[in-house]
Amino acid sequence: MSAIIQSGQAGIGLAGLAGRRVRLGLIRDRILLFAVLVGGWEVLSHTVVDPLWISRPSLIAERLVALAASGELWRNTQRTLLEAVLGLALAFAVGVPLGIAMARYKYGHAVAEPFIMALHSLPRVALAPLFIIWFGIDLFSKVMMAFSTVLFIFMLNVHEGLKTIDRDLLDLLRTMRAPRHYVTRKVLLPWIVPWLIASLKIGVGLALIGAVVGELIGSSAGLGWYIEKSAGRLDTTGVFAGLVLLMAIAVAGNLVVARIERRFSSWRPS
């Protein structure tokens, strides 16, 4: 847990250590590595391996351009992004209050705990067929997939964070007769920010998994659907184009979380 929270600081440390020149060098070397990998792939597909299996970077790039031109790229990317973001937001909106309730109502939590853990351990992927029956083949079932994958992350992390809360701080506010909403706003919520950020970091990837799994099982749009459809036709170029776009979404998501983290990393529990 704390390792996750602190990793952002390590990043800042590296930036502080590295001067401008070192940083430019780093970027150059990363581009170099990328070129070597992609170039190697390209060469491999022209010489040793049939592109039927591994496609070819140049073909994938062509496909991406074609998809962008037809509007299909944006339609599918946007769909998957929307599913994951809505699922993540819903998991946040439901998971945080549930995590707070778990910390506040200790007996109720003790009663519910085995069931919560059982649900948490259930591979959520297996829920996809049921969700498609319940929520249909469109957007909503995928949102629920993403939601169910991330929900427990928020719930359990918030609960864990609140367990470490400084009792003296709460006692002090009690002696000052602070109303409950004041304590929640001034102490509980700020206290759990590091845990929320840690949840978000894990949650971005998991929400994407939930959405794509839902799409693979049954859908009519989205990157998962596009990958499924391409694979069905042995169109590996299509599969790789979908994977590239998924990776782009994941990277963008991580960048957003890193920004949020930098904005809020003013304090960490010691």
Added chain:
Amino acid sequence: MSAVVALRQERSDSPSALPAKIAIRHLSVDYPSPDGRPVRVLQDVSLDVAPGEFVAVVGPSGCGKSTLLRVLSGLLQPASGTAAIDGRGVAEASDRIGFMFQRDTLLPWASVEDNILIGAELGPKRVDRARLGELIAFLKLKGFEKHRPHELSGGMRQRVSLGRLLAYEPEIFLMDEPFGALDSQTKAAMGRELLRIWSAHQRAVLFVTHDIEEAVTLADRVIVLSARPGRIRLDVQVDLERPRDPKLLRRDPRFLSLVERVWGALDVQPDL
């Protein structure tokens, strides 16, 4: 001001003439222990604090001084006996209780200013910029308004706690070794300021300290508790006229003999 003087004199003439602000009767407090048998921390403590009286409490560490304050602030239920403020149980009391914990309890993510403003937000009146600036200057925190607690020294954090307490404008002060982390110079200065605030507002103060000279310098009365379970071992009136100058006190035979008496009471260790 004359009312203040009158109040002072009346009290030193006959301390029991006023109804008690804080009344503690036969108070005993237990803590649960790992082996299941409760551990007695305070044993049959009875104590009255008059309105406007400054009472210092000293005792060996672990004797229950912090526990006593926790009971008075309503955070802890006694095993037996009662604690009342203005004749009402501490939970129902209407007075604002300003508790200063032994440990600084600041919001780690909030700036010095925001931490002090907590007191104002929960207190009786809004604190405007000017008043906040005054408070910060008085606490010698100028230039640190935007700093967060982890960027401050222990003494500075304790001063922020004091600022929050003052912004809350308590009607009763419960202070648990508030200046324990300060160097002796700052400690003396803070003590002087506490006395200034106290004499201007006439609030009852229960002040826990392990510094005997500080206790005698500041207080109207010094209570000495025994080792755990804490009982009252000595309850002595400090009849030294105010304002008191710590430098002159140090050579005052009455001051020295009081310090001596408190030391004596602390030294008695029947358990050993």
